[in-house]
Amino acid sequence: MSLQIFILGILCEGHRHPYDIKKMFKQESLAPEIRITDGTLYYHFEALTKRKFVEKMTTSREENRPERTLYGITELGREALVEMIYKSFRNFKEVSDLYPCILFIHHVSRERVIGMLEDCIEVMNKKIRRYEKIWNEVPPESNDHPIVLNAKNLQEHAMNRAKTDLEWLERVLERTRSN
Known part of the structure; x- marks a missing residue:
């Protein structure tokens, strides 16, 4: 911060x-x-x-x-x-x-920050798509390997965090639009 x-x-x-x-x-x-x-x-x-x-x-x-x-x-x-x-x-x-x-969002242009929030949402969507692409490229035969299993745990956490962040940004955007 x-x-x-x-x-x-x-x-x-x-x-x-x-x-x-x-x-x-x-x-x-x-x-x-x-x-x-x-x-x-x-x-x-x-x-x-x-x-x-x-x-x-x-x-x-x-x-x-x-x-x-x-x-x-x-x-x-x-x-x-x-x-x-x-x-x-x-x-x-x-x-x-x-x-x-x-x-302190009330100190800036509402219209401009709405566009910037939309850009942040797109960044999060790209991050989620990148995570999905990476894991879709993992060969199925390697799914039983301990490192792959552990990596999937990490990926699950990263994906859930990214989705939560995306949902939060969408709520902030909606509140900003409605104020």
């Missing part, structure tokens, strides 16, 4: 401290498999600041706590968010790569 898309998307909703964004990311279970360290988070805030996508709004300190800097998104950052979302759709490989894009 692109942490920069998540940061920019959240900042489109209002000013935030990096730590608040980290808590949101983890509390909402948006990507529980992804570990976000403070170093990673602050690295991305620094990179976004250098590119003038975000800016420091205020800095405050409460008692014995470290300084807290409130960030906001710039107009350049809003434009970058849109382009990052489109780029993620264009470079589609895995459904999980689209998670931040789906969260």
